[in-house]
Amino acid sequence: MDARFTDEQDEIRRTLRELLGKRCGPEELRAAVDTPAGHDPALWTTLAEQLGLPGLALPETYGGVGCTATELALACEETGRTLAPTPLLATAVLAAPLLLALGTGAQRAELLPRIASGALTAALAVPGPALATALALTGHDPRGEWAGGGRAGGVQARRTEGGWQVYGQVDQVLDGHSAQLLVVAAHAGGFARSRVLLFLVRGDAAGLTRVRQTALDATRPQGRIQLRDVPAELLGDEAVDTLPALARLGDTAAACLATEAVGAAGRVLERTVEYVGQREQFGRPVGSFQAVKHRLADAYVQVQAARSAAYYAAWAAAAEATATATVTATATATATAREGAAGGLALAQALEALRRAAAEGIQLHGGIGFTWEHEAHLYFKRAAGDELLFGPVHRLRAHAADAAHVFEEAGP
Numbered sequence: 001m002d003a004r005f006t007d008e009q010d011e012i013r014r015t016l017r018e019l020l021g022k023r024c025g026p027e028e029l030r031a032a033v034d035t036p037a038g039h040d041p042a043l044w045t046t047l048a049e050q051l052g053l054p055g056l057a058l059p060e061t062y063g064g065v066g067c068t069a070t071e072l073a074l075a076c077e078e079t080g081r082t083l084a085p086t087p088l089l090a091t092a093v094l095a096a097p098l099l100l101a102l103g104t105g106a107q108r109a110e111l112l113p114r115i116a117s118g119a120l121t122a123a124l125a126v127p128g129p130a131l132a133t134a135l136a137l138t139g140h141d142p143r144g145e146w147a148g149g150g151r152a153g154g155v156q157a158r159r160t161e162g163g164w165q166v167y168g169q170v171d172q173v174l175d176g177h178s179a180q181l182l183v184v185a186a187h188a189g190g191f192a193r194s195r196v197l198l199f200l201v202r203g204d205a206a207g208l209t210r211v212r213q214t215a216l217d218a219t220r221p222q223g224r225i226q227l228r229d230v231p232a233e234l235l236g237d238e239a240v241d242t243l244p245a246l247a248r249l250g251d252t253a254a255a256c257l258a259t260e261a262v263g264a265a266g267r268v269l270e271r272t273v274e275y276v277g278q279r280e281q282f283g284r285p286v287g288s289f290q291a292v293k294h295r296l297a298d299a300y301v302q303v304q305a306a307r308s309a310a311y312y313a314a315w316a317a318a319a320e321a322t323a324t325a326t327v328t329a330t331a332t333a334t335a336t337a338r339e340g341a342a343g344g345l346a347l348a349q350a351l352e353a354l355r356r357a358a359a360e361g362i363q364l365h366g367g368i369g370f371t372w373e374h375e376a377h378l379y380f381k382r383a384a385g386d387e388l389l390f391g392p393v394h395r396l397r398a399h400a401a402d403a404a405h406v407f408e409e410a411g412p
Helices: 007-023 026-033 041-051 069-082 088-102 105-116 242-278 290-324 329-364 366-370 376-390 393-403
Strands: 122-125 155-160 163-174 181-188 195-202 208-213 222-234
Touching: 007 041, 007 069, 069 088, 069 242, 069 290, 088 105, 088 122, 088 163, 088 181, 088 242, 122 163, 163 181, 163 195, 181 222, 195 242, 242 290, 242 329, 242 376, 290 329, 329 366, 329 376, 329 393, 366 376
Parallel strands: 122 181, 155 181
Antiparallel strands: 155 163, 163 222, 181 195, 195 222, 208 222
């Protein structure tokens, strides 16, 4: 394994950091999150047209850049630094890989080029507060009961003369209130033979009601969607098992979330170090006091360790995607468990590092750190909000240990 970044990867990071530095300051961020959509459409268009960010990890056949999950994760690190108000996570990290992995040829040809160009945004709708379980980050559910059960609750799908209809409600859908396409997980087949399938629902479909929710992290907008016999299109083939595809998606999502978190942690730590070097108390900079130095040094070590883990998880997610097509089923299962464990552990470490760095930032900024006008609280809420959606941290670690068989006794 060569741990060095390629010239292309360095260029992606540099260009994206420069663009976001000019277009996504604290004032622009607050203005964007206060809009009904919760993000900046102009910024999203710029990222699509100048950098091809929505299609960074999509094949060139569908208008993408043709990079891997590693480059996508490195891009997420830069967007995490500024808490960039874009639908990147919902569209490029969660929805697009499912369309690529499960979609029919016609569905890919119709939808992926529009996503790659930035013209189409998408969101993954998983019933209940079960997104982490659906992505196999905090647990493994081979029957897909996280989707609400076969009798009631969650989202139900039934076949009609004209195709499929879905009925139910999903809360906490990232960008679900504004996405133009919804990928909805639903139970089909009745109670006795219930199974989870994925369906495509257009944002303007009849019977669909969407409302933006008040979320702890305003920079990560969420919506509640209600489906009342909404026409839906089955994603891919009915015979294909969707649960393994969601689990594989979890590896990539964990890596992207981890790099995003370390990007945010690194930025808030930089701001804190800069501030304590300027603020004076008792005639000397606050940062010159040994106690402050020790706290910031501890936070720095934690952030750097989390960054290393996140980079490995990003590399592992890309390596897994390559290995899946070239090794046997048994070897693939073993590799998936190992890489999935890496993603979950990296995400747990990154969320802890972000929480620590943001908490230190709030306290060491003194009185101004507690104000609504300062941006320190936004980073702390990002850490807390991500842990609510994709954690908690102790469950991420516990499931990673189970996936890697850490506590199983060795055979004779």
